[in-house]
Amino acid sequence: MSATRNVMRLEFSSRSENESFARVAVAAFVAQLDPTVEELTEIKTAVSEAVTNAIIHGYGDREGMVSITCTLEGDVVEIMIDDQGVGIEDIELARQPMYTSRPDLERSGMGFTIMENFVDKVEITSRPRQGTRVRLVKRLKSRTTSEH
Amino acid sequence: MSATRNVMRLEFSSRSENESFARVAVAAFVAQLDPTVEELTEIKTAVSEAVTNAIIHGYGDREGMVSITCTLEGDVVEIMIDDQGVGIEDIELARQPMYTSRPDLERSGMGFTIMENFVDKVEITSRPRQGTRVRLVKRLKSRTTSEH
Amino acid sequence: IGEIQRFLRDDGTVKVSRSVKETARHIRRARDELAKRLGRQPHINELAEELGMDPAEVVFTQDAMRAPASIHETVFE
Numbered sequence: 314m315s316a317t318r319n320v321m322r323l324e325f326s327s328r329s330e331n332e333s334f335a336r337v338a339v340a341a342f343v344a345q346l347d348p349t350v351e352e353l354t355e356i357k358t359a360v361s362e363a364v365t366n367a368i369i370h371g372y373g374d375r376e377g378m379v380s381i382t383c384t385l386e387g388d389v390v391e392i393m394i395d396d397q398g399v400g401i402e403d404i405e406l407a408r409q410p411m412y413t414s415r416p417d418l419e420r421s422g423m424g425f426t427i428m429e430n431f432v433d434k435v436e437i438t439s440r441p442r443q444g445t446r447v448r449l450v451k452r453l454k455s456r457t458t459s460e461h
Numbered sequence: 462m463s464a465t466r467n468v469m470r471l472e473f474s475s476r477s478e479n480e481s482f483a484r485v486a487v488a489a490f491v492a493q494l495d496p497t498v499e500e501l502t503e504i505k506t507a508v509s510e511a512v513t514n515a516i517i518h519g520y521g522d523r524e525g526m527v528s529i530t531c532t533l534e535g536d537v538v539e540i541m542i543d544d545q546g547v548g549i550e551d552i553e554l555a556r557q558p559m560y561t562s563r564p565d566l567e568r569s570g571m572g573f574t575i576m577e578n579f580v581d582k583v584e585i586t587s588r589p590r591q592g593t594r595v596r597l598v599k600r601l602k603s604r605t606t607s608e609h
Numbered sequence: 610i611g612e613i614q615r616f617l618r619d620d621g622t623v624k625v626s627r628s629v630k631e632t633a634r635h636i637r638r639a640r641d642e643l644a645k646r647l648g649r650q651p652h653i654n655e656l657a658e659e660l661g662m663d664p665a666e667v668v669f670t671q672d673a674m675r676a677p678a679s680i681h682e683t684v685f686e
């Protein structure tokens with residue numbers, strides 16, 4: 314791997330069938346940096362939560378496109394998950410552990426909390442009726458350690 | 462899987478490190494249709510050849526973006542691989558088995574022949590200095606025998 | 610499969626490249642056994658079920674860490 318930026322962008326229909334594909338596509342891109350199994354699992358889990366949110370909350374019964382932009386630069390992974398769905402009225406509230414606007418779907422309200430635990434930075438930008446962007450940043454601590 | 466169209470689009474830097482990621486992303490998307498392992502390998506191989514061509518021939522020493530659009534509809538997979546590279550002057554010649562414009566890179570000239578063997582249709586559209594689109598279509602023949 | 614899970618759980622510092630290599634070997638073995646048992650090429654869902662893995666994860670593990678140089682080998686393997 315060279316040290317310069319490597320970028321990929323992914324766009325797909327907001328269907329739950331596409332969740333595992335999206336998670337694996339991001340994993341295959343990040344795998345170039347040879348993270349630990351644990352780091353890759355953390356990234357996949359965080360991406361899954363954000364993608365599920367875009368599909369379930371952003372679009373709900375409608376079908377739209379979800380996009381993921383992933384940038385690798387040195388040992389830092391940046392992932393943005395975008396939807397053009399309903400957006401979030403109150404971002405502070407949405408971030409609260411256990412808060413969910415859809416208890417009817419048996420959501421746990423732990424999605425953002427999980428993301429915060431598994432990556433270094435979680436930024437949410439959203440506008441009601443315009444859509445939501447979740448930006449995840451993670452530094453791979455393992456990268457400098459040697460093979461064994 | 463519902464019978465309606467499912468679409469994904471992928472864009473990435475023209476680096477050879479991204480080849481396996483692109484192949485995995487397409488295969489993980491197509492896996493939804495439950496092809497045989499063999500069919501998946503055929504698709505991955507054809508996609509690899511087209512992506513390698515975009516990187517090596519289309520862009521060469523430059524870096525550009527390669528994009529892949531994949532559509533699933535019923536049991537038919539359609540994959541388009543696009544670059545905005547140098548383009549192909551003589552498409553008939555390029556398709557010839559063993560023809561390569563880069564014998565210096567130890568290319569075998571078998572890329573298009575491999576694609577033709579592994580998918581049902583290979584269409585090439587290209588304009589010199591504008592870029593190239595390779596469209597691959599494959600029907601998953603085995604699909605109906607899978608339920609038992 | 611228990612073996613793979615133990616391997617993956619054992620150590621928080623296992624590199625993906627190494628774990629993928631290990632798991633890919635299990636996948637190849639399962640694929641060959643399944644093909645023999647079924648008398649035909651297995652479907653990806655059948656293989657995934659046999660391994661207790663997500664189909665997309667099987668695809669990832671079979672291929673994700675493969676070097677670009679070996680593209681042509683996949684044809685003849």
Ligand SMILES: Nc1ncnc2c1ncn2[C@@H]1O[C@H](COP(=O)(O)OP(=O)(O)O)[C@@H](O)[C@H]1O
Nearest residue numbers: 366367370371407413414420421422424425445
């Ligand atoms: N992409 C999104 N579009 C619209 N609303 C969202 C989106 N992501 C999250 N939300 C809102 O934030 C809340 C909390 O999300 P999360 O922590 O993942 O919990 P859960 O998904 O279990 O409800 C959701 O219930 C929803 O109201």
Ligand SMILES: Nc1ncnc2c1ncn2[C@@H]1O[C@H](COP(=O)(O)OP(=O)(O)O)[C@@H](O)[C@H]1O
Nearest residue numbers: 514515518519555561562568569570572573593
């Ligand atoms: N995306 C592309 N952009 C420009 N030229 C291409 C592209 N794809 C194929 N070609 C041309 O077609 C020729 C044949 O391609 P291929 O059959 O894959 O053989 P090889 O890659 O081994 O040369 C290449 O040598 C190149 O001249």
Ligand SMILES: [Mg+2]
Nearest residue numbers: 362365366424
């Ligand atoms: Mg959630």
Ligand SMILES: [Mg+2]
Nearest residue numbers: 510513514572
């Ligand atoms: Mg070629």
